[in-house]
Amino acid sequence: MSALAPPPGDDPIAAATHALKLKRLAGKTGEMPDQKKGKKTARTVRCKVRLTRSEFLELSKLKKQLARKGVSASKEELVRAGLLLLVHLDRSELKTAIRDVIAPEPATEERK
Numbered sequence: 558m559s560a561l562a563p564p565p566g567d568d569p570i571a572a573a574t575h576a577l578k579l580k581r582l583a584g585k586t587g588e589m590p591d592q593k594k595g596k597k598t599a600r601t602v603r604c605k606v607r608l609t610r611s612e613f614l615e616l617s618k619l620k621k622q623l624a625r626k627g628v629s630a631s632k633e634e635l636v637r638a639g640l641l642l643l644v645h646l647d648r649s650e651l652k653t654a655i656r657d658v659i660a661p662e663p664a665t666e667e668r669k
Contacts, residue, residue, distance in 0.1 A: 574628045606636065 608616070616632050623630050630638075643651060 568626050570623070571627050574630070 616635060619635060620630060620632060623635075643654065646654065
């Protein structure tokens with residue numbers, strides 16, 4: 558599937574991904590920003606993140622699930638998408654998410 562071809566089927570995730578790719582492609586004009594007019598450029602920086610093995614496996618599993626739906630996304634793109642979701646969370650939900658990362662509740666086994 559090319560970046561310009563519409564996604565097959567009625568999958569909302571694939572449709573949203575397609576729309577975002579089109580938006581990004583439209584924003585790439587190839588011209589240098591005019592620094593005299595004070596325009597800011599988006600710069601990328603390198604960031605190293607350490608994940609637990611289980612977090613890495615979850616990321617890989619998510620990537621495979623999306624691939625089965627026709628959405629190709631790198632692990633880096635998934636982490637960046639997660640960051641965007643975190644930015645829009647309610648602050649109490651964000652605190653809960655951070656607490657779960659810092660001190661997750663221990664898994665309990667149900668014994669009969």
